[in-house]
Amino acid sequence: MANQTRIKSAETTLRIIETIKTLDGAGVADIAAELGRPTSTIHNYLQTLEANEYLIKDDKTYRVSLRFLGLGKHIEDRLQIRKIAMPEIDELADRTGELAGLLVEEHNKGVYVYLHSGDKAVYLDARPGKRTYLHQTGLGKAILSELSEAEVDTIIDEHGLPRATPNTITDRDRLMTELAETRERGYAIDRGERVSGVRCIAVPINPSGEKPVGAISVSGPKSRVKGDFFEQQLPELVTEAANVIEINYRFA
Incomplete structure (x- = not known):
């Protein structure tokens, strides 16, 4: 994909998910520090992902949700x-x-x-x-x-x-x-x-x-x-x- 057609917000979303997976769960501050982005910005992304059930929140720690299990099963099946x-x-x-x-x-x-x-x-x-x-x-x-x-x-x-x-x-x-x-x-x-x-x-x-x-x-x-x-x-x-x-x- 050409650089000019890449959507930065989508890339940020994916990087957040990958970071949470790599860290096996993380708080807002940890994710923001890892990605070099403002805490407020990361918090907005996390809230959106949680609302759409792609993340769960355990106290102050965000983790990837079981929704990804269904996606993985779909890949396995095909x-x-x-x-x-x-x-x-x-x-x-x-x-x-x-x-x-x-x-x-x-x-x-x-x-x-x-x-x-x-x-x-x-x-x-x-x-x-x-x-x-x-x-x-x-x-x-x-x-x-x-x-x-x-x-x-x-x-x-x-x-x-x-x-x-x-x-x-x-x-x-x-x-x-x-x-x-x-x-x-x-x-x-x-x-x-x-x-x-x-x-x-x-x-x-x-x-x-x-x-x-x-x-x-x-x-x-x-x-x-x-x-x-x-x-x-x-x-x-x-x-x-x-x-x-x-x-x-x-x-x-």
């Missing part, structure tokens, strides 16, 4: 890849004992849309709806590997290659080499590039062969994700699941 991938992701988590997940691309970032934990899975900050830079994850690199060089350049131009850990790839040429290797072997490897100490194998979901609709992965601590399990068994399991998902997606 996201076909999520419905199709869920059984395979659940099975991956159960068979490996680790965390299995599905990520899709939106606005040139990755968005986690489904996760399932096996009985040994470690706790990570990934959750449905969380956004992440594509180059920082195995899932994101799997998706990037299916795009053209020009498309990857567009994403880099928009978001850069910010570092999350010492292992994050922050050089364009190195990333392009990594993506070429990913295409050749059919799966992406995350060597602690978003979360230190966590390894991941990810495979793109590309039913049409033209543009990926997402990627699936299994992640776990490097103390367990190593050796033959990391180099052979896990890639085979995730690739097999991705193949099933692509077939089911194609004929759904």
Whole structure:
């Protein structure tokens, strides 16, 4: 959208909601300080959002309301890849004992849309709806590997290659080499590039062969994700699941 057509009040409303979500509830003064806006202005926005039932007020703390739960359910219901991938992701988590997940691309970032934990899975900050830079994850690199060089350049131009850990790839040429290797072997490897100490194998979901609709992965601590399990068994399991998902997606 062109800058001249952007509505500042709408952007402020969205930033207020995002701030309340990030802070897990906040008062007027905290939100105003976070956004650098007058308290009186923020108060007017909050009253409007509360009156329309998008916020609730708990004493002096504002929180997002359950109205967003309905919006989230609507998104889940229309996201076909999520419905199709869920059984395979659940099975991956159960068979490996680790965390299995599905990520899709939106606005040139990755968005986690489904996760399932096996009985040994470690706790990570990934959750449905969380956004992440594509180059920082195995899932994101799997998706990037299916795009053209020009498309990857567009994403880099928009978001850069910010570092999350010492292992994050922050050089364009190195990333392009990594993506070429990913295409050749059919799966992406995350060597602690978003979360230190966590390894991941990810495979793109590309039913049409033209543009990926997402990627699936299994992640776990490097103390367990190593050796033959990391180099052979896990890639085979995730690739097999991705193949099933692509077939089911194609004929759904």
